[in-house]
Amino acid sequence: MTNAEPPLDGAALLAELAEDRPPPAGPWSQGGAAVVAGLIGVAGLIASARLGLGQLTAPGPGLWPFVISVVITTLAVVLALTGRHGVDTEKFSRSSVTVAIAVATLVLLALALPVIGFEIPSLLLTFVWLRFLGKESWRSSIVISLGTVVAFYLLFVLVLKIPVPRLI
Amino acid sequence: MDFLNPVLDGFGVVAQPDNLLYCLAGVVIGMLIGVLPGLGPAATIAILLPITYGVEPVSAIIMLAGIFYGAQYGGTITSVLLRLPGEASSVVTVFDGFALAKQGKAGTALGIAAIGSFIGGTVSIIGLTLLAPLVASVALDFGPPEYAALALFGVLLVATVGNGGRLKSVIAACLGLLLATVGRDTFTGADRFTFANLDLADGIDFVPIAMGLFGLGEILYNLEERQHKRQEPAKISTVWPSRQDLRQSRGAFGRGSVIGFVLGVLPGGGATLSSLVAYAVEKRRAKDPERFGRGAIEGVAAPETANNAAATSSFIPLLTLGIPANATMALMFGALLIQGIPPGPQLVSDHPDLFWGVVNSMYLGNILLLIMSIPMVGVFVKILRIRPAILAPITVLITLLGVYTVANRVFDVFLVIVFGVLGYLMKKFGFEPGPLVLAFVLGSVMEIAVRQSLLIFGGDVTGFFTRPISGTVLAVLIVVLALPLVRQLRKSRQKSPQDKELV
Numbered sequence: 001m002t003n004a005e006p007p008l009d010g011a012a013l014l015a016e017l018a019e020d021r022p023p024p025a026g027p028w029s030q031g032g033a034a035v036v037a038g039l040i041g042v043a044g045l046i047a048s049a050r051l052g053l054g055q056l057t058a059p060g061p062g063l064w065p066f067v068i069s070v071v072i073t074t075l076a077v078v079l080a081l082t083g084r085h086g087v088d089t090e091k092f093s094r095s096s097v098t099v100a101i102a103v104a105t106l107v108l109l110a111l112a113l114p115v116i117g118f119e120i121p122s123l124l125l126t127f128v129w130l131r132f133l134g135k136e137s138w139r140s141s142i143v144i145s146l147g148t149v150v151a152f153y154l155l156f157v158l159v160l161k162i163p164v165p166r167l168i
Numbered sequence: 169m170d171f172l173n174p175v176l177d178g179f180g181v182v183a184q185p186d187n188l189l190y191c192l193a194g195v196v197i198g199m200l201i202g203v204l205p206g207l208g209p210a211a212t213i214a215i216l217l218p219i220t221y222g223v224e225p226v227s228a229i230i231m232l233a234g235i236f237y238g239a240q241y242g243g244t245i246t247s248v249l250l251r252l253p254g255e256a257s258s259v260v261t262v263f264d265g266f267a268l269a270k271q272g273k274a275g276t277a278l279g280i281a282a283i284g285s286f287i288g289g290t291v292s293i294i295g296l297t298l299l300a301p302l303v304a305s306v307a308l309d310f311g312p313p314e315y316a317a318l319a320l321f322g323v324l325l326v327a328t329v330g331n332g333g334r335l336k337s338v339i340a341a342c343l344g345l346l347l348a349t350v351g352r353d354t355f356t357g358a359d360r361f362t363f364a365n366l367d368l369a370d371g372i373d374f375v376p377i378a379m380g381l382f383g384l385g386e387i388l389y390n391l392e393e394r395q396h397k398r399q400e401p402a403k404i405s406t407v408w409p410s411r412q413d414l415r416q417s418r419g420a421f422g423r424g425s426v427i428g429f430v431l432g433v434l435p436g437g438g439a440t441l442s443s444l445v446a447y448a449v450e451k452r453r454a455k456d457p458e459r460f461g462r463g464a465i466e467g468v469a470a471p472e473t474a475n476n477a478a479a480t481s482s483f484i485p486l487l488t489l490g491i492p493a494n495a496t497m498a499l500m501f502g503a504l505l506i507q508g509i510p511p512g513p514q515l516v517s518d519h520p521d522l523f524w525g526v527v528n529s530m531y532l533g534n535i536l537l538l539i540m541s542i543p544m545v546g547v548f549v550k551i552l553r554i555r556p557a558i559l560a561p562i563t564v565l566i567t568l569l570g571v572y573t574v575a576n577r578v579f580d581v582f583l584v585i586v587f588g589v590l591g592y593l594m595k596k597f598g599f600e601p602g603p604l605v606l607a608f609v610l611g612s613v614m615e616i617a618v619r620q621s622l623l624i625f626g627g628d629v630t631g632f633f634t635r636p637i638s639g640t641v642l643a644v645l646i647v648v649l650a651l652p653l654v655r656q657l658r659k660s661r662q663k664s665p666q667d668k669e670l671v
Contacts (some may be wrong), residue, residue, distance in 0.1 A: 020393050033597040041628055044346055051360060056627030061358040064351045064615045072342045079335050086599030088333050095392040102391055102564075103589055106384075109568060116571060117263040126561040133391065134557025141368050153570065163572045 022095065024087040031080060033089065038076035044069030074154045098133050105129070117167035118156075174516075175297060178524025182532055187227050187525065191606035194231035195533045197520060199240020199540055203246060203255045203548050206390050206556050207563065209239040209255070213499045214382035215563060217375050217506070218570040225507035226522050228261050229398060230529040232503055234494050237289060237479045237530065240439055241537045244281040244472055245548055248274055249401040257439035257475040261405070264467030270403040271497050279407040282541035283414075284421050284473035289534040291425040292480035293431070296527055300516065304488040307513035313631065316637035318566045319614040321645050322491040325436040327603040328649065337603045340594065343606035347372060348611020367579055374502040376571055376583035378607060380500070381601040384584055385591020387560055408639050409465075417469035428477025433484050438494040439475040445472035468595040480530060486511055487523060491615070495602035495646040498609045502669045 044065055054060025107123050110119040126145035131137045136144070156162045182188060201212045213232050220228035243255030248265035261281065268277040295429070310318075327337035350361045351371025360367040390443070409417075424446040431442035450470040451460045460467050482493040483500075490512035492498040504511045509519060516523050571580045591601045625631030635638045 012181070015294070021393060021617070029597060033336070033599070037343075040343065044618075047361060051358060054630065055514070056622055059355070059619050059622055060625075061353040061356045063282065064618065065360065068342050068345045068349075072463050073340060075335055075339050075342070076266060079339070083333070083335065086333060086598065090596045090598075092596070099388050099592060101390060103585065106568065106585050107556060108541065110578060112228070113572065113581065114578050117580075122565055126565065129561035129564070130557065134555070134560065136555075136557055138559075142381055144558060145561070152565065156569065156573075163576060164569060165374075 022091045022093040025089040025091045026086040029089040029091075030083045030086050032082035034076050034083060036096060037079065041069050041071075041073030042077050045073060102129065102133060114165055117165050119149055119153065119167050122152060174520040174524050175528070178528040181226060181324070181496040181521050181525030182529045186224070187230055187322050187529065188532070190223070190227040190231040191234050191529045192536060194234020195238040195630045197231075198235040198240075199242040199537065199548060200551065201235070202239035202242020202244075202258075203551050204225055204554065204556070204559060206559065207234045207386060208430050210496045210499060211382045211386045211497060212239075214378040215567050215570065217378060217499070219505060220503050220506060220559065221574060225504070225519075226525045228395070228503060228507060229309065229500065229522065229526045233483070233501060233526055233530065234533045236500075237476060237533060238537055240472075240476045240479050241282065241285050241541050242548065243475075244285070244541075245278065245470075245545070246552065248277045249404075249549065255439075257443045257479075258471070259440075260443050260471045261468055263447075264462070264464050267461065267463035268465070268468065271463055272405070273463070274402040275404040275407040276413055276465065278410050278616070279409040279514040279542060280413055280465055280469050281472040282407075282538055282545075283409070284417065284424060284469045285476040285541070286534050286538045287421045288428050288473035288477035289427045289530065289537075290473070291532045292429050292477040293527060293534070294427050295658035296481060296484055296530075299525075299614045300340075300484050300488050300527070302512040304516045307489050310489075310513070310637070312551065312624065313635050313638040314641070315646075316499070316614060316617035316621050317632060317641040318489060319610045319617060321641050322435040322493070323483070323603070323607045323610055323614070324604050324645060325434070325648065326494060328436065328652075333598055334652075336597075336599045340601065341607040344607030344609075345611045345614070347604075348608050349615065350489050354616065356613075371612075373580070374505065374582075374609065375574055376580050377587050378499055378502060379473050379567055379571050379604055380587020381591035381594075384588025385601060387563055388588055388592040389569075389595045390556065391560065393556075396480050401549055404545065404549065407545055411621070412659055413465050418464070419453075420446075420466040420469035423449060424473030425452075425477045427470075428474035428479075429481045431467050432481035433476030433493065434483065435491065435493045438482050438496075441476045442474040442478040443471035446470040458540070459634065473666070476534075483527075487515055487526075488513060490515075492609065493568065494604055495606055498602075498606040501609045504587050579619055615654065633669070 015071040046067055048062035048065035051062030052060035052063070053063045053066055105128055109125050123145055125140055126148050130144055131138065131141035154166050157166065182191070197212065198209065201207050201209065213233055216232070216235070223231075223352065239255055240257060243258035244254060244261055244265070246254040247258040247261040248269050251262050251266040253259040264278045265281070268274065268586070301616055323341050324338065329336045348371070350368055352358070352369060353360055359369060427446045428439075428442040431445060432438055447467060447470055449467045451457050454460065454464070454466065457629045462575040482497055485491045485493045486497045486500055490501070491511065492501045501511055509515070509522065567584065568581050572578065573583045574580060594601050594604075621632065622629075633642060
C-alpha cells in the first residue's frame with residue numbers, strides 16, 4: 001500500500017499527457033494563425049461584396065458571407081492583438097516529418113488508384129506506415145500489410161461487391 | 169395512452185434481426201475505439217459514414233448511436249488500467265480509477281463504472297422518451313427567426329464551451345459557416361465561390377469534410393504522439409463490486425445521472441463537461457474530500473454515470489430541434505441528411521419508426537455494453553496490447569477507399585486528403601475542427617432562416633429580439649458569452665490566490 005504517494009490531480013495528469021506532444025510554439029505561430037485567419041476574412045469580404053450584398057429588405061447572395069467575413073476579420077485582429085502569448089499552438093518537430101511522409105503516401109495512393117487498382121498501392125502504403133512510420137519489425141510489417149490487403153479484398157470485392165478499381 | 173403506441177412500435181423496429189445486428193455492431197465498435205487510445209467516437213463515425221449509404225436509415229443511425237455511447241463505456245478501461253484516458257470524457261476517471269487499480273481494486277473500479285454507465289444511460293433514455301416528444305411539439309410552431317436564434321446559439325455555445333481557445337473556436341466556426349455558402353445560392357440562384365468548378369457547383373459535400381477533418385486529421389495528428397512505454401495493464405480480480413462499494417456509490421449514480429442528463433441537453437455540454445462537473449460535485453459533497461485522487465469509488469462512479477447520461481441526452485436537441493449539441497451530433501445530423509431525413513421537430517411525427525427505433529435501441533445497447541463490460545471485460549483488456557502504429561494504416565485505408573466508394577470519384581479522395589491536412593494544421597495551430605464541422609452542418613439552415621426572417625421583418629434586425637422565443641434565446645446567449653468576461657474582470661480585480669483547483 002502506498003499511502004504516502006500524493007493524490008493524482010488534474011494539473012499533474014494533464015501535464016503528463018501533454019508531455020507526449022511537441023512543446024508549444026511561440027508568438028510567431030500565434031501571429032501566423034491570426035494572419036491566415038485575417039486573409040481568409042478579407043478574401044471573403046472582397047468576394048462576397050462582388051456577389052452583391054442587396055439590402056436588408058432584399059438580401060443579395062453576398063450578404064450572409066459578407067457578415068461572416070466581417071466577423072472572421074474582426075476576430076483575427078483581436079487574435080493578433082491578444083493571442084500572442086497563447087500556448088495552444090504546437091512546434092513543428094522532427095516527428096512532423098513523419099506526417100509529411102504520411103501525406104505523400106496518401107497522395108501517391110490517390111494518384112495510383114485509378115491506374116493500377118487498389119491492391120498494390122494499399123499494400124505499399126500499409127507496409128511503409130508500419131515499417132518506417134510505425135517502426136514495426138520487418139516480419140510483422142510484411143505479415144500485417146499482406147493480411148490487411150487480403151482482408152480488404154475479401155470484404156470489398158467478394159462480400160460487399162463494391163466497385164473499387166482493381167488490378168485483376 | 170395514445171402516445172405510448174409509437175414507443176411500443178419502436179421496440180418492434182429494434183427487434184428486427186437486422187437492427188439487432190447493427191446495434192450489436194455499433195456498441196462493439198464503440199467499445200473497441202473507446203478502449204483503443206487515439207481515435208475518438210467522432211473520428212470513427214466520420215470514417216464509417218460511407219457505409220451508411222447502403223444501409224436502411226434506422227439501422228444506420230442505430231449503429232452510429234451505438235458507437236457514440238459505447239465509446240463512453242470503453243474509455244473507462246484504459247483510464248483505470250493504464251491511467252491513459254481512452255476518451256476525453258474519461259479523463260477524470262483516471263484520478264481515482266487508477267489509484268484503485270494500484271490498490272488491486274481495478275475490477276471494482278471497472279464494475280462500478282459499468283454499472284454507473286448503465287444507470288446513467290438508462291435514466292437518460294427514459295428522460296429522452298418523456299422529454300423529446302414534448303420539445304418537438306413545442307418546436308413545431310417555431311418560425312425562421314427562432315431557428316436562426318437557436319442555430320446561432322448552438323454554434324456559438326459549442327465554440328465557446330468546448331476545449332481549445334474560445335476566440336480560435338469561434339473563428340473555426342465562422343470558417344465552417346463560410347464553407348457552407350460555397351455552391352448555388354438557394355434564393356437567387358447565383359453561384360458563390362465555385363471558381364467556375366463544376367464539382368463545387370452543388371456545394372462541398374459533408375462526407376469528405378467530416379472524414380478529412382475528423383478522421384484523417386486525427387490520424388495524422390496522432391502520428392506525432394510520442395510512443396508510450398507500454399505498461400502492463402493492472403491485474404483484474406473480480407469485477408463484481410461489493411455491496412459496500414455499491415452503497416457508497418449510490419448517491420454518485422443518482423447525481424451523476426441528473427448532471428449528465430441536464431448538461432448533455434445543452435449545446436456544448438456533452439460527455440466531457442458533465443464528467444468534470446459530476447466529479448467536482450462529489451468531491452465537494454464528500455465529508456472527507458482528501459480521499460479523492462487516492463481511490464474514492466465515488467470518483468469513478470460519478471463521472472462515468474454522467475458521461476453516459478450526457479451522451480444519450482445530447483440526442484434530444486438533434487432529434488427534436490435539428491440542432492446538434494456537439495461535434496458527434498453534427499455527424500449524426502450529416503448521416504441523417506445522407507439518408508434524406510432532415511432532423512427537426514417533424515422527425516417524431518413523420519418518422520416515428522426511426523425516432524423510436526433509435527431511442528429504444530439504446531436500452532438494448534446499454535444492456536449489451538453492460539454484458540461486455542462486466543463478464544467479458546477480459547476480452548477488451550487483451551485488445552489493449554494492440555499498438556496504435558498497427559491501427560493507423562488500416563484506418564487510413566478504410567477512410568480513403570471508403571470515401572471513394574461513395575461516388576466512385578478520385579476527386580473525393582483528394583478532398584479528404586486536403587481536409588485531413590487542414591485538420592492536422594488546425595490542431596497544430598490551436599484551432600478545434602469540431603466547431604467548424606458543426607457550423608458547416610448548420611450553415612445553410614442558419615442562412616436560410618436568417619434571410620427568411622429578414623423578409624418577414626421587412627429588413628428590421630430588431631425583430632429577432634422582440635419575438636418572445638428568439639429574443640429569450642438570444643438574451644441567454646448574450647449572458648452566457650458575457651459571463652466569463654465578467655468573471656475575468658472580477659478575478660483580475662481580486663487576484664485571489666486560491667483558484668488553482670482544476671477539476
